[in-house]
Amino acid sequence: MTVTLTDAATGNALTNLSAGVTGRLTATVKDKNGSAVTGALVTFSTDSAFGTFNPASGTTLTDASGVATMLISGGATSGASSATVTAVWKESGADVSASGSVNYIVSAAGAVTLTITAPAFGVGASSLSAYGTTSVSVTVGGTTSPLNVSFTSSCATSGKAVLTASVTTINNVATASYRDNGCGNIDPITASVTTGVTATSPLTVTSPSAGSIQFVSATPSIISLKGTGSATLPEVSTVKFKILDTAGNPISKTVDFSLSTTLGAITLSNGAATASATSDAATGEVQIGVNSGTLPTPLRVLATINGTTIKTQSNQLTITTGLPDQAHTSLSYSTFNIDGWRFDGTTTILTMRLADHLSNPVPDGTVVNFVAEGGRVDASCTTKNNESECTATFTSQNLRPSDGRITVLAYAVGEESFTDLNSNGTADAGELIDANGVSTALPEAWIDYDESGAHGPTEPFFNFDGSTSAGTGTYSAANEDWNGTALVAGNKYNGILCTAGAPICSVRTAAHVYRNVVIVLSDSEALSTGDVFTNAPSSPLDLGGCTPGKPGTSTSFNLLLRDLHSNALPAGTTVHVSTFNGMLTQGANYVVPNTIDNYQTNPGSSAFSYPITIENDAPTTGTCVDPTPTGILSVTITSPRGVVTTYNLNVNN
CATH class of the missing domain: 2.60.40.10 (Immunoglobulins)
Structure with a gap:
């Protein structure tokens, strides 16, 4: 048997097992004939004070080459020692053994x-x-x-x-x-x-130099006036920035904050107009709170990296009442004149759009209520997705007013409008006008049945004061309401944006903002009584004689389109004109537009009077012989629901 000690890392011969060095003991076992012994049990031993084995048992088997190895590390004791190796195997059923050893020195490591x-x-x-x-x-x-x-x-x-x-x-x-x-x-x-x-x-x-500061977010971007906050419109916004070094990595730096305006006593989270905070080293982010003031205004937060000229500002924040005002309220609908007089289930979509005094969106969750003179309309809708609008569906059904016209009222809790002429953020004397100089004094909401723009004694109204009685139904200009209760004097401002105790201020801090629209329940069939071809020179229509070598003469007249209530036919109704004598040069096809016009009040509307031009079709060369001297001009009117009305006019030439 031979035994050697080498450096486990380099394979070089080793005698010194200093601290941190691992040696490898290698034992080669051969039989008496010099052949490698495979599978011999090899045991390594040494004084544990000087060396330790890996594995700690110190035993292993020889491989096919008769080699067994063992790792050894220097112990805690310095000095000379040796490792002894013993191998045992069987030959012809008898135990055979061999042994060997190797010396080594353990020396302590010097100071690192x-x-x-x-x-x-x-x-x-x-x-x-x-x-x-x-x-x-x-x-x-x-x-x-x-x-x-x-x-x-x-x-x-x-x-x-x-x-x-x-x-x-x-x-x-x-x-x-x-x-x-x-x-x-x-x-x-x-x-x-x-x-x-x-x-x-x-x-x-060395600490990296600040390279940039970026605006990250303002949550929420719209907050309410101080003292009017809610879950959907809080009074505090958290504004976040991010600081990066010159390599674009997050960095910890002190950031100084200030406000673009302090109107209405706006403050930062420390209660002052300026503040400082340190960005997070891992993310580079730093944030500051903005507390609303008592006046509506747009504002921004200014952020500067301390000790530098590197600065930025937030996106615009808005402090608002959260209430829509009348001047910014709009009600529109998809189809004005629907095919709904004789058919149930025809619909049109109403959209109420709202904005506050600053033309900013109202908060999600703002409720709009709907009532109608007849038919059926959704009771309410709610703004969402920061769109500041919502929709309701009107559906044709009974009750149908006798004139085929239904007024729909949409209203929400809001405030009156004013023009802030002195820019102090509140309503003052002489400011109850809109940008067009029109008075913004707002009566209580009512359903304008007769479309007059003024309340009538039979028209329902909605008492904002909360009285359960129907009221007198008599409008008082002095009180600006119909229930007769003298809660306010005339020309008072109803809304939040008023300085408490000022003569202009009403005891009301809100009012209904509203709009009325008219939906026409048009009949599907065009009215056939009376003269439907207006301005025609004769009946039958005479296109005149023929002059060889000259084009035929032309004649123009109008087709009168209306339903039994003199309302326009349903929007989308198609009109097709054809003739079997003469030649049409104008008015072959027409589609009835969106309109609430009535023929009795607006007979000149293009929705009713449809021009047609026809000319003599006799040949202009040779003898003036017309193979079709008589014929019929035919008008086919088809409603969106498929109801067809036909008019005919005899034509001679």
């Missing part, structure tokens, strides 16, 4: 020292510039054998630096590479060997 040397880039040893690279060298004393040295640091662990994890000494020196990745601090670097001997030295890494 750590020094930082300047890299080739010229960075000084005492500090490293942001995102720079340097080298970290460890000198090991007490051994001449190669030694594995491990390196760690706080910034490397957190990802703020890149440090070589381990290096084997060459001539007792191990050199690792250190690259800054935004550490910006004093980074303790620790070197260690397997015996537990360590050394630590600080590396000063």
Whole structure:
């Protein structure tokens, strides 16, 4: 048997098991004939004070080459020792053994020292510039054998630096590479060997310079006036920014905040108009709260990196009442004149659009109510998705007013409008006008049955004061309502945006904002009584004689389109004109438009009078002989529901 000791890392012959060095014991077992012994049980032993085995049992088997190996590390005691190896196997049924040994020395490692040397880039040893690279060298004393040295640091662990994890000494020196990745601090670097001997030295890494500040978010972007907040419209917005260094990485810096305006005593989260906060080192984010004031206004938060000229501002925030005002309220619908007089279930979509005093969206959750003179309409809708609008469906059915016209009222809780002439954010005397100079004094909401724009004694109204009685139904200009209760004097402002105690202020802090629209339940059949062909020179229509060599004469007249109530036919009704004598040059096809016009009140509307032009079709060359001297002009009117009306007119030439 032969036994050798080598360095486990390099394979070089080894006699000194210094701290941090692992050796490999190799035993080669042969029989008396010099042949390798396979499967022999090999036992390694030594004084545990000087060396330890891996595995700790110290036993193994020889391989096909008769070789068995065992790792050994120096113990805690310095001095000379030996490792003994015994192999046992069977030959011809009898036990056979062999043994051998090898001497080694255990020496303690010298003190590990750590020094930082300047890299080739010229960075000084005492500090490293942001995102720079340097080298970290460890000198090991007490051994001449190669030694594995491990390196760690706080910034490397957190990802703020890149440090070589381990290096084997060459001539007792191990050199690792250190690259800054935004550490910006004093980074303790620790070197260690397997015996537990360590050394630590600080590396000063220069903090990165701030490169930019970015606005991230304002949540929510619309807040209510102080003292009027709710779950859907709070009084505080959280504004967030992000700080990046020159390499685009997050960085911790102090940020100074200020407000673009303090109108109405707007403050930051510290209760003042200015504040400071430090951004998070990991994310670069910093945030500040904005507390609303008592007046509506747009504003922005200004953010400056402390000690620099690097600054930015937030997107616009809005402080608002959260209430729609009358001037910014609009009610529209998809089809004005629906095919609904004789058919149930015809629909049109109503859309109420709202905005506040500053033309900003109202908050989600704002409710709009609907009532109608007849038919059926959804009771309410609610704004959502920050769209500041909502829709309801009107459906044709009974009750049908005798004139085929239904008024729909949409209303919501809001406030009166005013023009802030002195820019103080509140309504003052002389300001109850809109941008067009029209008075904004707002009566209580009513359903305008007769479309007059003024309340009549038989028209329902909605008492904002909350009285359960129907009221007198008599409008009082002095009180601006119909229930007769003298709650306010004339020309008072009903809304939040009023200075308490000012003569202009009503006791009401809100009012109904509303709009009326008219939906026409048009009949599907065109009215056939009376003169449907107007301005025609004769009946039958005479296109005149023929003059050889000249084009035929032309005649123009109008087709009168209306239903039994003199309302326009349903929108989308098609009109097709054809003739079997003469030639049409105008008016072959027509589609009835969206309209609420009535022929009795607006006979000149294009919805009713449809022009047609026809000319003599006799030949203009040779003899003036017309093979079709008589014929019929036919008009076919088809409603969206498929009801057909036909008009005919005799034509001679």
